[in-house]
Amino acid sequence: MTKTAEETDIRFGVLGPLTVSAGDGSPVALRGNRLPALLTELLFHANRPVPVRRLVEVLWGDTPPKSYASNLHTYVSRLRDRGIPIDLVTGGYRITVDVADLDLLTFHAEVDAGRRAARDGDHALAARHFRQALEQWRSPELCAMDQPHLELEAIRLETERITVVEEWVDAELAAGRATEVLGRLDALVRQYPLRERFAAQFMRALADAGRRAEALEVYQRARAALVDQLGIEPGAQLRRAHDEILNGQ
Template identity: 40%
Template sequence: MDLVRYRILGTTQALQSDGTPVPVGGARLRALLTVLALRPGRTVPAAVLVDEVWSEDPPADAPGALQALVGRLRRALGPDAVASVNGGYRLTATRDDVDLHRFERLTDEGVRALADGDPAKAADVLDDALALWQGPPLADLPDRAAEAARWETRRLDAQRTRLTAALALGRPDAALPDLTALCDTHPLDEPLQALRLRALRDTGRTAEALAAYERVRRLLADRLGTTPGPALRTLHAELLRFDQAAPRQGRGELSENPHEPAA
């Protein structure tokens, strides 16, 4: 069987080369594949596999149960998919064969592209990275909270960078719905809030941006007892200057030639 892809950003899946899913039935079997796919090409000691697959409910004969489970996984994926090495097992795959690690590589590439002044490339690469998510990460891992939280943070970083690229490309209208949704979910995330304020400003909604800043300021004070950080305060000052300058510019255009009657 020609397997080229594994998914663990959501329900764990194995895919054939044409994208057809391979049935991997049973929670323990999917948990085992998840643990191995987290470390593709690396030997995972049997004790680690037992601990992560069974968590707080290990079987009485753990080595035997693990061996039987590996046998079932080989029958599902093919005999060469999982190798036995030095008291452990290894998924015979590369990092790029696993969606989680491909997401990480693409995210790093997108961040570098934006830093190098290429927001168009950053947007394309980060779109590909974020499209890999099919649901909560490591969904079939029994004790997933800490590891899953780390990858959710990585996903949020990728979303921020993607939205930064959108603003750099002059697409604030396209970015605003996602920014609003993310700010609602992460109201104390100042970098996200700053991106939203910039998007509102760039769409000519300065008054809304100022009102949004005031809401963030109150929220930080109420929940954390802090004030906005330097980046938000600087942006707020720019918004105030922009808001105050706009009426004067309008009046200046009307009175540029005081001897010419107004239309």
């Protein structure tokens, strides 16, 4: 059986440009287009079998060569020659990676830990786990953006990242650290003017910092953006934040 990434000391990064690093930190070279495409597909489904038909589609689309099976085996062998742990399983291939060896797995593990801590009421611990999850993202330009076969996965992951940012802010606010997140929230509201949760969080952080008038101004700007760009009034969450601050709650 092929060794795991942990046993071969290989590290992978997909939350940003694709990186493959040996134990000493030196990069592992992947020439051409097909080796990166094959590896990213396996990494985005790490520790799960990927059917041969899917890998063939990734590499050749609707026009695979007659020798696709042997060609696929050749590409897998080239990855294995670089120490990358890929197993042949029933009907396909699987890369076996420890959570600590792939940033995507680390991201999900830290998010899960953060959500457990939030449910338990340990908001400081939740915030720490969410920060560690977000630190896995080296760039908003995922390696999947260079791989058409992963386009939908890239969109889904970016949506998940933004949700985790919101959960991190909630944890920080619940832990009493409104002042510490004001600068980040200001930037987030400017970057995502139609994201009502960010606006509501910014309003609460400003109010907690004693800046009630500024919090109400944030509401007016958010409402104007929603009306002008989408033709809708603010939703319940943003209205509730406005009413609570207006009433001094």
